[in-house]
Every structure is written in C-alpha cells, then in structure tokens.
Amino acid sequence: MRGEPLLSIENLTVDLMTVNGIVYAVNGASFTVRKSQIHGLIGESGCGKSVTVKAALRLFDKKRSRVAGNVRFGDTDLLHCAEGELRRLRGGSVSMIFQDPMTSLSPLEKIGAQIEEMLTNHTELSKTKRQAKTLSLLEKVKLFPAEKRRDQYPFELSGGQQQRVMIACAVACEPQLLIADEPTTALDVTIQAQILALLRSLRDENGMAVLLITHNFAVVAEICDHVSVMYAGKIVESAATPDLLAAPAHPYTRHLLDCMPRGRAEDGRLKTIGGSPPRLWERPFGCPFVPRCSLAGEDCAVMPEPEEIGPEHQVSCRRARSRPSGAAAFGDGRGL
Numbered sequence: 001m002r003g004e005p006l007l008s009i010e011n012l013t014v015d016l017m018t019v020n021g022i023v024y025a026v027n028g029a030s031f032t033v034r035k036s037q038i039h040g041l042i043g044e045s046g047c048g049k050s051v052t053v054k055a056a057l058r059l060f061d062k063k064r065s066r067v068a069g070n071v072r073f074g075d076t077d078l079l080h081c082a083e084g085e086l087r088r089l090r091g092g093s094v095s096m097i098f099q100d101p102m103t104s105l106s107p108l109e110k111i112g113a114q115i116e117e118m119l120t121n122h123t124e125l126s127k128t129k130r131q132a133k134t135l136s137l138l139e140k141v142k143l144f145p146a147e148k149r150r151d152q153y154p155f156e157l158s159g160g161q162q163q164r165v166m167i168a169c170a171v172a173c174e175p176q177l178l179i180a181d182e183p184t185t186a187l188d189v190t191i192q193a194q195i196l197a198l199l200r201s202l203r204d205e206n207g208m209a210v211l212l213i214t215h216n217f218a219v220v221a222e223i224c225d226h227v228s229v230m231y232a233g234k235i236v237e238s239a240a241t242p243d244l245l246a247a248p249a250h251p252y253t254r255h256l257l258d259c260m261p262r263g264r265a266e267d268g269r270l271k272t273i274g275g276s277p278p279r280l281w282e283r284p285f286g287c288p289f290v291p292r293c294s295l296a297g298e299d300c301a302v303m304p305e306p307e308e309i310g311p312e313h314q315v316s317c318r319r320a321r322s323r324p325s326g327a328a329a330f331g332d333g334r335g336l
Contacts, residue, residue: 003035012069040224095170112150160191232288
C-alpha cells in the first residue's frame with residue numbers, strides 16, 4: 001500500500017437511458033485508488049469499467065443517465081461539486097487517456113497546438129513558456145525530435161506515437177491522478193511494453209497515481225500495485241496484485257486467470273468461461289456470477305457484502321473460503 005486514499009468510489013450505480021430501455025451499467029461498485037499507486041481495474045469487455053470512471057468524472061448527459069453513490073477526489077465530492085470546480089479538476093488534477101487516440105486527437109490541429117491547449121486552459125504560463133513546456137513534454141514521452149513532432153498532424157504518426165501524444169496531453173498539468181482507459185489496445189506487444197514502461201516512469205517521476213483500465217491480466221502483472229476485478233458492474237475482488245495472482249478468491253477471478261495461455265486444458269485448447277455475462281437491462285439482485293458459477297448455492301441469491309480475507313484483500317463471495325489455497329493452486333502470477 002503506497003499512500004493515503006486519493007480517489008474513493010463507494011456504492012456507485014449508473015443507469016443509462018437508451019432507445020431499448022434502461023441499461024444498469026454499474027451496480028454498487030466500490031474501490032479506492034491511493035496516492036502514487038498504480039491501480040488496475042480489470043474485467044471482461046462490457047462489464048462497466050469505462051462507464052465507472054466516466055460517471056465518476058460526470059462525463060455523461062444528465063438527461064440520459066442516473067448516477068448515485070459517493071465519489072471523492074481528496075476532499076472534493078465529484079458528484080455534487082459545482083461545474084466550474086469540476087472543469088478545473090478535469091485536465092488539471094485529474095487527467096484521462098481515452099481508449100482510442102485516433103478518435104481522441106483532432107485531425108485538424110498540429111500536435112503542439114493540442115498539447116498547448118491543455119496548458120492554456122489550466123495554467124497561467126506565457127506563450128513562450130507554453131511552447132517550451134510542449135517541447136519538454138514531447139521529449140518526456142520520447143517523441144524525438146520534439147521540434148519536428150510538434151509541427152506534425154496526428155495522421156503523420158503511428159498508433160504508438162499518437163498514444164504518446166495523448167499521454168503528453170494528460171500529464172501536461174502534472175495531475176495527481178491519471179486515468180488510462182485501455183492505453184495499449186491495438187498496439188503490438190513491443191509498443192505495449194514501451195507505453196507501460198512510460199506510465200510507470202511518469203508515476204515514479206511525478207508521484208502521481210494511475211488508474212489503469214484493462215482486460216489483460218498480463219498488463220496488471222507487469223505494472224499494477226493493486227487490482228480490482230469487476231463483473232457486471234460490481235467489484236467482486238480487490239487485492240494487492242501479487243496476492244491476487246497467487247491466490248485468487250472469487251470464482252470469476254480464478255476463471256479469468258485460467259483463461260490465460262498458461263492455463264490451457266490437457267488437450268491444448270485454451271480454457272473459457274462457460275455461459276454468458278448477464279444482460280445489463282435486467283438489474284441483478286444476487287451475485288451476478290451465479291449462472292456461470294459451479295459453487296453457487298441458494299444463499300447466493302442475495303449479493304454478499306465485501307469480506308476482508310487478508311491484508312488489503314476483499315472479496316464478495318460466500319464460497320471464497322472454499323477455494324484451494326496457496327500459489328500451487330493458481331500459480332504465482334509470473335509468466336502471464
């Protein structure tokens with residue numbers, strides 16, 4: 001555990017209004033990101049990871065969404081603070097890297113202008129100092145030569161280079177918290193490793209916390225200090241990364257790890273999780289993993305409260321203690 005709580009999300013629920021009815025996207029999610037910590041939020045696609053952080057930053061249209069719960073950034077109540085205060089926080093103390101840099105960057109503006117815009121909106125630096133800091137940021141994210149990259153348009157850069165530009169924009173104002181939504185999606189393995197190393201070095205240099213959204217346990221094992229596992233809009237397990245990889249307690253977490261290439265069945269085929277995730281337009285009242293869980297019982301019809309089963313290790317499952325124990329059962333997290 002690195003520092004005191006920075007971002008605290010408690011019992012967050014998010015309902016989205018669509019043409020097909022209400023989608024219950026997040027159902028009572030709770031987790032905490034601490035100062036200087038890299039915290040992973042992991043789960044299958046569509047489980048509510050991105051919706052959770054977008055709702056916490058109030059990025060949804062109020063007319064088409066219902067958000068309830070408690071979200072605090074330091075001493076600020078993000079769900080109820082004034083719009084002006086929220087705008088100052090977003091891009092200043094809290095920055096976010098969105099999933100696809102190709103659609104997040106403006107195709108009509110040069111790279112340098114897009115970074116300078118962040119500095120213009122959130123600092124009082126003169127134009128000369130903004131230009132100098134833009135070059136410094138491009139060098140920090142290893143886009144060389146900085147003078148050339150500053151004057152290029154996004155289409156002139158590769159996907160990995162565009163992601164580095166997004167990171168430069170995000171850290172321009174030295175945020176306390178950086179939210180990275182699938183920052184390595186669609187990048188090849190070598191570039192993924194470079195982006196992850198860059199995020200880790202920026203954390204070490206600036207002391208900022210990072211909330212990393214991913215569906216890849218290999219990424220979690222590589223970079224995260226702590227990890228929260230989400231299923232159907234609910235955090236089902238949360239622990240220090242080495243502890244969770246060595247002895248996962250929730251059946252869903254164990255199944256996710258078994259689906260990694262190292263968990264192949266005897267016939268050489270990759271393991272899968274049977275069944276399908278619940279339909280999000282039907283609000284779950286019990287444990288949402290019941291239809292796919294071989295350990296489920298009648299008492300699982302009521303959603304269990306998170307239970308502390310070890311230091312900083314919480315799990316929401318009535319069968320958590322019936323799991324096989326120790327690293328021998330599920331591996332030690334190496335070689336993912």
